[in-house]
Ligand SMILES: Nc1ncnc2c1ncn2[C@@H]1O[C@H](COP(=O)(O)OP(=O)(O)OP(=O)(O)O)[C@@H](O)[C@H]1O
């Protein structure tokens with residue numbers, strides 16, 4: 001492989017007291033890949049995302065994003081390099097409207113130090129925010145406050161906010177958690193259509209193996225802070241250790 005991976009980690013470790021949340025994590029993500037991260041509760045999935053986005057310092061190891069080390073950089077700097085993320089619980093301003101949340105994200109993406117003295121609602125920003133909401137099929141929610149929209153819409157707005165800065169890579173921590181079962185596939189369809197359109201590399205954490213199998217090119221399986229399998233979805237989901245330690249005794253994956 002001649003191309004430099006968009007994200008590469010080497011010998012990444014992180015302890016919390018006696019707990020090993022990351023152990024020798026070595027991954028190389030290629031540009032344009034859609035990667036699913038699986039693992040039981042406490043396996044180290046969020047820890048991995050937090051380290052590569054600058055929210056958590058590794059105990060040791062190296063992380064390169066887009067060919068440059070991001071060790072020691074603040075989350076905001078890493079975001080400006082082109083790495084966007086969403087959180088396990090959507091981070092929105094609940095009392096503001098959907099549109100105003102988008103405008104705040106856009107203003108933050110445009111300027112490293114958004115000024116509260118400059119008007120937020122410029123016609124150009126509103127047009128861009130509306131286009132992004134339309135792309136996710138939630139434009140009709142624009143004037144509702146976040147507290148008044150369904151959980152699936154909140155998740156979509158959170159992801160639309162992460163994408164509006166036109167990142168190179170997007171990390172989603174459980175994009176479908178808390179979303180009604182029947183809304184999960186439509187939500188992921190909308191997200192995947194948007195990321196393919198924008199050519200964004202995606203890594204997302206997901207507990208639902210049907211979602212993972214449907215959308216990803218590749219799976220990273222975590223257990224006790226370690227990557228125990230990394231490869232094509234079929235191979236990883238059929239791996240004996242993954243079946244035992246990750247997929248557990250859950251429903252067997254349907255043949256497709
Ligand atoms: N800030 C912290 N302080 C102490 N321990 C932590 C902290 N963050 C994570 N841990 C521990 O590190 C381990 C990995 O946690 P992490 O949140 O990465 O798991 P996860 O795979 O995201 O799990 P989940 O599926 O429940 O979200 C767990 O044992 C967790 O308790």
Ligand SMILES: [Mg+2]
Pocket residue numbers: 045046047088173
């Ligand atoms: Mg987590």
